[in-house]
Amino acid sequence: MEIKTGYLYHIKDEYFDLVNDENLMQNHERGKKRPTYFTIKDGNILWFIPISSKVEKYQKIIDKKIKKYGFCNTILIEKIYENDAAILLQNAFPTLEKYIDHVHTW
Numbered sequence: 001m002e003i004k005t006g007y008l009y010h011i012k013d014e015y016f017d018l019v020n021d022e023n024l025m026q027n028h029e030r031g032k033k034r035p036t037y038f039t040i041k042d043g044n045i046l047w048f049i050p051i052s053s054k055v056e057k058y059q060k061i062i063d064k065k066i067k068k069y070g071f072c073n074t075i076l077i078e079k080i081y082e083n084d085a086a087i088l089l090q091n092a093f094p095t096l097e098k099y100i101d102h103v104h105t106w
Helices: 013-019 055-069
Strands: 008-011 036-042 045-052 075-080 083-088 093-095 100-103
Touching: 008 045, 045 055, 055 075, 055 083
Parallel strands: none
Antiparallel strands: 008 036, 008 100, 036 045, 045 083, 045 093, 075 083
8 A cells, every 4th residue: 555645544453552652542542433644754654643523622722722822733623525624733643654554535
């Protein structure tokens, strides 16, 4: 599978078992669907940025940051496949191609 910048992917459970970092959004967290990640390819490293459908929740966080700091550069609200989504830049993490499960179709 060719991994491309700007596409959405899922990550294998194996990655989260290996890394064992409770601060990362986990696959199947609390019985929910696995997170979808926006991907940026930088050489052999893939940066995964979590995407959330909880736009209202993250819009409130953005509004608080803008009120306090005058800007918010950690969360974006954008259209993805005609749906609003929160792009959680502050939760980005690197991984390798071997941990990609499949391309997500929103």
